[in-house]
Amino acid sequence: MKIAFTTTGTDWNASIDPRFGRTEYILIYDEEKDEITNFDNRDIADVAHGAGPKTAQLIFDLKPQVLITGNGPGGNAAAVLTKTDLKIYIGAGNMTVKEAYEAYKTGILKQS
Amino acid sequence: MKEIVIISGKGGTGKTSITASFAMLAGSDAIIADCDVDAADMHLLLKPDWFMQDDFYSGVAAEIDPEKCIKCGKCEQVCRFEAINHETGQYEVSNLNCEGCGYCGHICPAGAISMVEQNVGKWYVSDIKTGAKMVHAGLKIGADNSGKLVAKVKREAKAIATLENKPYIIVDGSPGIGCPVVSSLSGADFVVFVTEPTVSGIHDLERVYQLVEKFRIPSGCIINKADLNEQVSAEIKLFLTNNGIQHLADLPYDESFTKAMTNGQTIVEYPDSPITGVLTICWTDLKLILEKQ
Numbered sequence: 001m002k003i004a005f006t007t008t009g010t011d012w013n014a015s016i017d018p019r020f021g022r023t024e025y026i027l028i029y030d031e032e033k034d035e036i037t038n039f040d041n042r043d044i045a046d047v048a049h050g051a052g053p054k055t056a057q058l059i060f061d062l063k064p065q066v067l068i069t070g071n072g073p074g075g076n077a078a079a080v081l082t083k084t085d086l087k088i089y090i091g092a093g094n095m096t097v098k099e100a101y102e103a104y105k106t107g108i109l110k111q112s
Numbered sequence: 113m114k115e116i117v118i119i120s121g122k123g124g125t126g127k128t129s130i131t132a133s134f135a136m137l138a139g140s141d142a143i144i145a146d147c148d149v150d151a152a153d154m155h156l157l158l159k160p161d162w163f164m165q166d167d168f169y170s171g172v173a174a175e176i177d178p179e180k181c182i183k184c185g186k187c188e189q190v191c192r193f194e195a196i197n198h199e200t201g202q203y204e205v206s207n208l209n210c211e212g213c214g215y216c217g218h219i220c221p222a223g224a225i226s227m228v229e230q231n232v233g234k235w236y237v238s239d240i241k242t243g244a245k246m247v248h249a250g251l252k253i254g255a256d257n258s259g260k261l262v263a264k265v266k267r268e269a270k271a272i273a274t275l276e277n278k279p280y281i282i283v284d285g286s287p288g289i290g291c292p293v294v295s296s297l298s299g300a301d302f303v304v305f306v307t308e309p310t311v312s313g314i315h316d317l318e319r320v321y322q323l324v325e326k327f328r329i330p331s332g333c334i335i336n337k338a339d340l341n342e343q344v345s346a347e348i349k350l351f352l353t354n355n356g357i358q359h360l361a362d363l364p365y366d367e368s369f370t371k372a373m374t375n376g377q378t379i380v381e382y383p384d385s386p387i388t389g390v391l392t393i394c395w396t397d398l399k400l401i402l403e404k405q
Binding site (some may be wrong): 019020021046048068070071072074075078091093112 | 267295
């Protein structure tokens with residue numbers, strides 16, 4: 001399973017970025033390979049308008065099965081993501097990546 | 113740290129006056145972020161000292177290099193925004209009309225057009241009369257607020273709140289339901305709707321609620337001037353109940369509201385106003401709601 005997180009940093013101890021479209025990084029944890037990869041999203045975070053759909057496009061290309069974030073994508077981004085099989089979990093806004101992963105595993109996070 | 117965002121959907125409901133009152137009641141506990149950047153006016157009530165300022169760049173506009181321009185006129189033909197003219201003999205771009213789409217640059221055979229990032233205004237960090245800091249911004253004439261600018265103001269406010277270990281961030285949210293509002297809501301712990309008992313008040317409340325609902329942010333509502341139309345106030349309360357929005361307070365119509373605004377003060381600086389008591393209780397309730405979350 002590939003799990004994507006919206007984050008403000010690049011490792012397990014980084015904070016979850018509560019924003020979807022303007023998240024600083026997308027961190028992907030591949031459970032099978034036990035491997036973390038990062039995607040710098042700061043160029044998208046810096047556009048004046050339309051950050052949500054652009055980040056949704058990135059998620060679409062990275063093909064994770066699960067997304068863990070803070071508030072969840074806004075309307076335009078959500079419209080893109082409903083075309084995928086992605087499961088979105090929200091409510092991790094004040095957690096680190098590690099805490100958010102554990103919260104997801106123990107079923108604490110709500111599915112959007 | 114908890115982030116409270118105050119929005120209204122409709123203008124003129126008293127959102128900023130109420131936000132500034134909460135800022136006064138919170139005192140040094142809350143960092144304030146004015147994300148209503150199109151018509152920023154928190155500074156009129158909270159008396160910032162404009163301590164730090166910096167330029168803000170957002171969006172692009174076309175620029176034609178007259179040295180390279182071969183005056184073929186193709187750019188003017190394709191521009192959908194009538195932003196290019198050659199009245200002076202040179203092809204020129206009007207920044208007020210240019211939407212930054214880049215079509216002209218794409219078709220220019222001489223490579224004379226480049227897209228240049230625009231300085232649209234300034235953002236500030238100020239000490240304000242509540243004893244805390246406020247992050248705010250001002251746009252140049254004709255410049256638009258954007259999700260980017262709101263994100264910037266909120267990010268700076270959060271950084272200060274973290275650094276100074278403040279329990280609250282109070283955000284004066286952007287109007288409408290577009291990109292800046294989405295950006296205002298992002299990362300919020302609680303949303304306060306400010307509405308009024310008018311047809312457009314309830315209509316715009318319903319619209320902006322749809323947005324908040326998507327983000328699953330818990331919310332509450334203050335009905336301002338609630339006694340002016342009790343029938344619509346009752347309709348609003350029914351809407352709140354049906355959608356699980358907490359009814360935080362009814363504010364009576366009172367001229368102290370306007371008087372405070374005219375004097376550049378917040379309502380809660382008028383101890384005799386009937387609104388002061390209601391807002392004081394409302395702020396205490398809000399803090400309790402946030403503690404329980």
